Amino acid sequence: MTSRDSVNPDVEYRRVLRVLQGDRVPEDAPALAKMLKIIMSPELGTDVLISAAGFFVRYARWAKPSSYFANLAPPTVQALLRLGCVAEYAAAHAFRIDAEADAMLSGSEARWVWLRVGQDAVRIAIRPATNGSQPPLATAGLPEPLPFPVRRYATFDEEQRCPHCRSSATTWRYIAPALVCEACGRSFEPDDETLRRAQIAEMIR
Numbered sequence: 100m101t102s103r104d105s106v107n108p109d110v111e112y113r114r115v116l117r118v119l120q121g122d123r124v125p126e127d128a129p130a131l132a133k134m135l136k137i138i139m140s141p142e143l144g145t146d147v148l149i150s151a152a153g154f155f156v157r158y159a160r161w162a163k164p165s166s167y168f169a170n171l172a173p174p175t176v177q178a179l180l181r182l183g184c185v186a187e188y189a190a191a192h193a194f195r196i197d198a199e200a201d202a203m204l205s206g207s208e209a210r211w212v213w214l215r216v217g218q219d220a221v222r223i224a225i226r227p228a229t230n231g232s233q234p235p236l237a238t239a240g241l242p243e244p245l246p247f248p249v250r251r252y253a254t255f256d257e258e259q260r261c262p263h264c265r266s267s268a269t270t271w272r273y274i275a276p277a278l279v280c281e282a283c284g285r286s287f288e289p290d291d292e293t294l295r296r297a298q299i300a301e302m303i304r
């Protein structure tokens with residue numbers, strides 16, 4: 100069994116860069132199939148980041164990316180390139196992967212994949228293929244990031260008072276580090292101690 104401690108994200112990141120240059124790595128089919136499902140099947144797509152710090156996947160409306168075993172990153176990138184019929188090295192790719200490309204993708208819809216090799220990370224954006232056979236060429240960058248959670252609220256035990264209009268409430272719209280007043284629309288920054296005692300909740304639209 101692979102344990103998190105036995106995986107060196109820095110080594111795996113450099114392996115990913117070599118895969119992009121044409122190197123081959125062995126594929127563990129069941130683990131790879133699971134990873135492809137994770138990044139290919141979410142309805143709105145996924146944003147993938149591979150760096151010396153690890154292998155991260157962000158889902159729509161989740162602020163915090165999920166971390167996966169970094170040793171899965173090189174075979175995953177290799178499989179994406181193969182499934183997208185990408186043979187040549189480039190620092191930027193945009194290609195399509197059809198569900199029929201491989202049995203591992205059964206149950207997935209067609210996806211557009213953008214891949215960027217940056218200064219210190221490889222970023223991959225996977226989105227539903229909405230029309231056309233090829234994704235729009237994103238020459239300047241990746242497509243818009245997936246939506247983040249829209250609203251956060253801070254709830255306090257005691258009522259807080261808006262310094263602008265003097266109205267008070269226990270729950271406030273929270274846009275760090277400020278609270279937004281529902282009554283007057285203006286915002287203010289509570290002191291750190293007050294904020295520490297608040298319960299912060301995210302509401303997903």
Ligand SMILES: [Zn+2]
Pocket residue numbers: 261262263264265266280281282283284285
């Ligand atoms: Zn106010």
